[in-house]
Amino acid sequence: MAEVIHRSAKPLQVNPFKLSQPMGAALAFFGVDRCMPLMHGGQGCTSFTKVFFTRHFCEPIAIQTTAVTDITAILDGGDVGITEAVHNLCRKVTPSLIGLHTTGLSETKGDDIRGIAGMIEAPLVYVNTPDYEGGFASGWALATRAMIEQLVTPQTQLNDNRVVLLPHASLRPIEVEKIKEFIAAFGFNVLALPDLSTSLDGYLGEKQSALSGGGISLEEIRGLAAAGLVISVGASMRSCAAALQAKNRLLRHQHFDHLQGLFATDRLVELLLTEAGLTRPPAAVERWRSRLQDVMLDGHFTLGQCRFLLTGEPDQLAGLAAALHEVGGKLNVAIATVDSPQLEKLPVARVLVGDLEDAENSAADFDVMISNGHAEALAHRRQKGLLLRGLPNWEQLGDQLKNDILYEGGCYFLLEAVNTALKTEKSPAEPERSENR
Amino acid sequence: MAQKPKIKDLLNERACRHNTTRKSACNAPIPGATTGGCAFEGAQISLFPFADAAHLVHGPITCLGSSWETRASRTGWPGIDLTQVGLTTDLSTRDVIFGAEEKLAAALDTTIERYRPQAVFVYSTCVTALIGEDIDLACRHASAHHAIPCVPVHAPGFVGSKNLGSRLAGEAVLQHLIGTAEPEDISPFAINLIGEYNVTGDMWQYTPLLEEAGIRVLATLSGDGRIAAIRTAHRAGLNVLVCAKSLVSLTRKMQAQYGIPWISASFYGRRDTSESLLAIAAALDDAALLQRMKQIVSREEEILEAQLRPWRERFSGLKAVLNTGGNKAWSIAAALQDLGIEVVATAVGKSTESDREKARRYLGAQGVLMDKPGQQQAQIIEESGAQLLLAGGRSLYTAIKQGIAFIDVNQEKKKSYGGYRGLLNLAEDLKVALESPVFRNVGRRAPWQK
C-alpha cells in the first residue's frame, strides 16, 4: 500500500529518535522482580541509560555495569570483568536474577558471554545486544527470549486457565496492566513477560533499596510454559512466543501486531470468548466498545481533515496507524527507527527509516506529528501539533499512566488526537498565511 | 600525525587536589559498583555548549541516542542552536567490520553543508576507538576542504570518568582552537571563563557585573561560547576556572604556554559570588578596577540583603537536612544558610577531600557530615526536628514518612540558583515545598491500614 524506504541513504543520523538494543534489553529486565540488569560495556552506556529511564519514568532505576576500560578491553576477554561485577553487586544486594547483556564495545571485543555465564553461580540470564544492530524493540525482545530459553522449565501438560502475555517494548506500564485485566475479566489467570505494570508504573513505595521491585517473579517465569495460550503483541515478540512454545509443544499461540483500535480489540475479544467458551463479554467491555464507536464518530470530521506524521518503533507505528486509519485520519508519513517487514503493512502513504531531520524535511506534508520528546523543538519551530508518544517523554509527567490500547484506551487516544488537531488548526500559522495572500 | 593527548599525564595532574589521596588517579571504575558517566559524557558536558559548532559523535547509537538534548545549557547564539542538534554516524555491523572512515567523511560533509557550523567537534567513542578509526585524518581533510576547524576529540568512554573526559576535551580545544586567531581589539581586562557551562543561564547572573566593572569576557569554555572567541583565548589576561576541577590542566597549560595566570571561582550563593567577583578583580591587578568591583559587590549585597530580609523572617527557625553529592553538598548548604535556614546535616559520602573540608567549614562544628546518608538521614530528621529534606528522588519516601517537605535536588532545575539573584529563585522554590500540604496528606494512612 505504501511507498517504503527501508534504508536511509544518509551517512549519519540527525536528531535521532532511535534508541539502542542494550537499552531495550535493560528495560525488559526491569520488568522482572528484583532483577539487576548488568550491562557489559563502558560505564557511560549504563550511566546514560539510568539517567534516561529515571527521567522518563520518574522512578529510581537500578542497573549496573561491568565498566570495561581501554585496558581491560584488550587484556580481559570479559570473564574477569563480569565475574568481578557479579561479585561486587552481590555484596550489596541479593538480586533474584542478573540480566547480563552486551553492548557494541563488548561485542566488538568478541567476549564469549555464554561461556562466562556458565561459570557464574548467581542466577543469571545472558543476551547479546550490540548497539550497532537492531534497536530498542529488538533489545527488549532478545532479552525476553533469552529469559524464556534459559529459565522456563519445559512442560508437557496444558493449564487452560493460564494465559501468557508477551508485550512489545513500546507498551507502557499501564497498558500492560490494562491488557492483563482485560484478559482476566474473561476468567483467565494472566502473567506478562516482561511486566512493567507493577515495577515502573509510578507508585509510591519504599525505594531505598538498590534493586527495583515489582514485575514478574523468577518463580513465575520458570513456570510460564504451564499455560494454555500465549498471546504475543507486536511483530518483534513473535520469536519469543515461538521460544515459549518450544518449552511446551501443546501451547497455543495467538499473535497480534498491536492492540490499538476497534478491529484489533474486536479480534482479541473474539479470541477470548472462544477460549473461555462464553457468548458475551463482561458488561464493562461492551460499554467501552460503544463509547469507542461514539468517539470514532465524533472525531472523524476533525481527524479526517488532519494530516499526520508518525515516528516510532515499527510495532508502535502499527498500532498508532491502525487507530487513526479506522477513523479516516490522513496518514501521510511514518518514520521508523529501524527496518521491519511490518513497515510494508502500514496504511501510510510514505514510510521510511530515518530520523527527526527527515520529519522536518516533510514539514509541508503534515499538521500533527506523533513523536517522542525530541520532537518538541521541531513542532515548536514549524508550528505543528504534537502528540507525545514513545521514549523519552521528559516534557510531561505521567507518560507511564497513559493508555492508548483496547476499547477504553482507544477512546482516550482518539480524543487526544482530535483535541491536538483542533488546537493546531487555530495555531498562529493560519493568520500569517492569509496575510501573505 | 596529530598527537593524541597522553592520558597518563592527564591522570597524574598535579593541580588535581583530590589526587593526593588516591594514587591510581580518579578513574579505574569498579565493575558492578560504578555509577558515574564515561569520558565521552565529560567531553560532551565541556564542549556541547558551543552552540555555533556541530557535535558529531562517531559511534553506535547508545552514546548520542540516549544523551542528546539533555543539557539545559543556554546560549545567545542567533543561529541554529547546535547544542540541541544530535548528530551521530550510528554505526552498523557493516561499519564495525569494514570500517566507517568513509561514512565519517561523508557525515562531516553533510553536517557542514547543511548546518554551516563555525566548527565541528568529532567525538570518538568506545567502538570507534577500539577498531582504530582515524578521526584525526577525517578532521584534517574536512578542515582543509571546508575551511573551518574540525576538531577530533579523543575521549572514548572507556578511558575513564567524566572528569577525565572533560580534561581531554580541554586538551582538544587547546591543541586545535586556542591561539588560532587574533582578537580584533584587546581589552586590558580580558578574561576567559573556563568550565562555566551556563546551565539554566547561571553565567548570566554574574557576567553583567563583570562587564559593569570593566572586565571583558573574551572567551568561555563553553557556556554561551563562540568558536571565534575561543580561538582568541590566548590573549586573555586571566583564566577563571569556574567550579570545574577537571579543566585545571587546561588552565595550567595555558599558563605555561601563554603566560596566563588562573584562579578558581564559584558563583553559588552570596558569599561565593562576592568572593569570586573580588578575586577576579584583584587578580587583574588594577587598583581602580578593584575599587569599582568593591562598590558593585557592596551595592549588590545591599540590594540582595533587602530582598532576603523577608525571606529570612519567613524561614527563621527552619532546619534542613541535605543529602546530595559533590560540590552541591556545600554550595546548596551555603545558599540555604544565606536564606536563614539552619543546615543540620549534609552528605559527604562521595565527596572529595576539598568538598568535605568546605562542607565542614560551612556547617560549623555542630553540623553533621553524613557518610551513609541513606541510613542516617531519617534519624537526624527525627532528632533535630528538621522540616525540610533536600535529596535525590530515592529519599522521597523518608520525607513522606516523616511528614516533612521535600525537594528533589537532582531534578533538572528550570531556574538558575547562581549568583546573587539565584538565591531568590531558590527561596521561591523552597517556599512552594514548605507551604505544600502534599507531604502530610500523601502520607495519610489508607482506610484499610487503620
Ligand code: SF4
Ligand atoms: S561508555 Fe563508550 S560506548 Fe558507552 S556511552 Fe560512553 S563512549 Fe559510548
